[in-house]
Amino acid sequence: MLHDMKAEYIVGDFTEVTLELYGGLSRKVLYTEIETSYPDGKLIVSTTDKKGVITHVNRSFIEMAGYEESELIGAPHAILRHPDMPPAAFKDLWDTVNKGVKWQGFVKNLRKDGGYYWVKATVIPNVRNGEVMGYTSVRRKPSRTKVEECIKLYPTLF
Amino acid sequence: MTYQFTVSPDFTPDHLSGWYIFNTWLQNQTDNAIHLEMYNDFHEQRAAIQENKVDLIYANPFDAAMLVREKGFKPLARPLGISDEAIVAVNADNHVEDVAHLSAGIKVAVTEDPDVHMMGMIMLEPADLDASNVVIVPSDTYVVVAKHLLKNEAEVGIFLAEAYDDLSNMIKKQLRILVRSQIGVIHHSLMIGPRLLDQREKIQNILVQMAGDEKGKGVLDSLGFTQWQVVDDEEMEFMIDLMDTLTM
Numbered sequence: 088m089l090h091d092m093k094a095e096y097i098v099g100d101f102t103e104v105t106l107e108l109y110g111g112l113s114r115k116v117l118y119t120e121i122e123t124s125y126p127d128g129k130l131i132v133s134t135t136d137k138k139g140v141i142t143h144v145n146r147s148f149i150e151m152a153g154y155e156e157s158e159l160i161g162a163p164h165a166i167l168r169h170p171d172m173p174p175a176a177f178k179d180l181w182d183t184v185n186k187g188v189k190w191q192g193f194v195k196n197l198r199k200d201g202g203y204y205w206v207k208a209t210v211i212p213n214v215r216n217g218e219v220m221g222y223t224s225v226r227r228k229p230s231r232t233k234v235e236e237c238i239k240l241y242p243t244l245f
Numbered sequence: 246m247t248y249q250f251t252v253s254p255d256f257t258p259d260h261l262s263g264w265y266i267f268n269t270w271l272q273n274q275t276d277n278a279i280h281l282e283m284y285n286d287f288h289e290q291r292a293a294i295q296e297n298k299v300d301l302i303y304a305n306p307f308d309a310a311m312l313v314r315e316k317g318f319k320p321l322a323r324p325l326g327i328s329d330e331a332i333v334a335v336n337a338d339n340h341v342e343d344v345a346h347l348s349a350g351i352k353v354a355v356t357e358d359p360d361v362h363m364m365g366m367i368m369l370e371p372a373d374l375d376a377s378n379v380v381i382v383p384s385d386t387y388v389v390v391a392k393h394l395l396k397n398e399a400e401v402g403i404f405l406a407e408a409y410d411d412l413s414n415m416i417k418k419q420l421r422i423l424v425r426s427q428i429g430v431i432h433h434s435l436m437i438g439p440r441l442l443d444q445r446e447k448i449q450n451i452l453v454q455m456a457g458d459e460k461g462k463g464v465l466d467s468l469g470f471t472q473w474q475v476v477d478d479e480e481m482e483f484m485i486d487l488m489d490t491l492t493m
Contacts, residue, residue: 127344127368127371127424128368128424128425128426128427128428129426129427129428130428130430130491132430132487134483145429145430146429147427189489189490189493191493207370209490209491209493210490211486211489211490213482213483213486215482223483223486223487223490224490225487225490225491227367227370227491228368228370228371229370229371230345230370230371230372230373231345231371232373233373
């Protein structure tokens with residue numbers, strides 16, 4: 088279940104927009120220009136089922152996303168979707184992992200408080216007995232150079 | 246028949262005798278003849294695995310995928326609360342305060358330990374550094390990594406966190422940590438090969454009960470462990486998937 092974002096949780100001035108998500112879902116998101124730096128030395132790890140519904144998150148995921156674990160488990164991974172991310176990036180992700188291949192890219196994620204954080208994400212299909220059972224996503228600290236490139240590139244992909 | 250047990254060559258030297266004590270204990274508990282073979286390096290150990298000589302291994306997480314997917318190994322257990330973490334350190338006189346400020350072309354002192362090397366290189370990525378634009382300074386031990394930093398023969402050293410923490414205070418005073426990983430889910434595991442698989446459950450039970458037995462507890466102490474914790478197939482698959490994402 089994916090709820091609309093609520094103004095009471097937002098820190099700072101925000102902009103409101105409705106995102107059309109994969110699978111016919113839509114969500115009202117509220118976002119600010121406040122960046123949270125990726126912490127050194129940590130990995131953000133999550134797993135989803137085949138439909139992209141979150142089944143596991145680690146402590147770093149919870150800290151960076153700002154949600155409680157109970158709000159994340161069972162939610163679509165698109166709960167992190169930031170309006171600045173071009174849909175083409177996620178289409179590429181799904182097209183790639185559906186072929187059973189690893190995907191890697193730089194992603195701007197949306198926090199519960201409306202802020203954002205950049206990650207270098209790698210997504211891998213979890214193959215068990217020859218069948219894809221879900222996906223594991225591992226994020227690490229991106230280089231600022233790569234983030235700056237994405238800040239220029241992504242607006243051109245809409 | 247005699248089975249062969251081997252330990253990842255990155256074991257802490259202080260625990261060498263502990264592994265021999267553990268092997269003797271395991272033979273007594275399982276009524277198996279088990280020979281402990283300590284290989285000098287990862288290349289020799291991997292060659293032995295490829296030749297199907299190994300039946301039981303305390304494996305580096307980097308080798309887990311190969312052991313499970315190519316050689317039919319299954320996980321048994323891991324030491325409770327012990328995971329592999331890495332440290333990126335510099336000479337204390339180095340003015341760099343943040344990994345992101347390191348520059349291409351720097352010399353990086355590393356040991357052969359594959360998972361620590363991988364974690365350390367990931368922690369250098371925020372500076373746009375990778376294998377293509379750093380000079381690797383191979384080092385036999387973590388003490389040698391530290392010496393390379395002290396002699397300014399390398400700008401950066403990658404350490405197993407435990408090994409860094411065990412360096413003498415005199416050495417540590419001359420070094421400075423830039424980043425310490427806090428990953429928590431990458432760990433060594435005791436794994437069992439195809440010839441011993443029918444004894445998997447029995448051996449797992451023996452291992453988890455070890456801490457409750459006075460003699461077993463003494464053996465664990467000699468390894469620096471408090472307790473074995475069962476690793477099931479899915480936990481191992483999760484770690485293999487995770488390692489797979491990190492090698493990209």
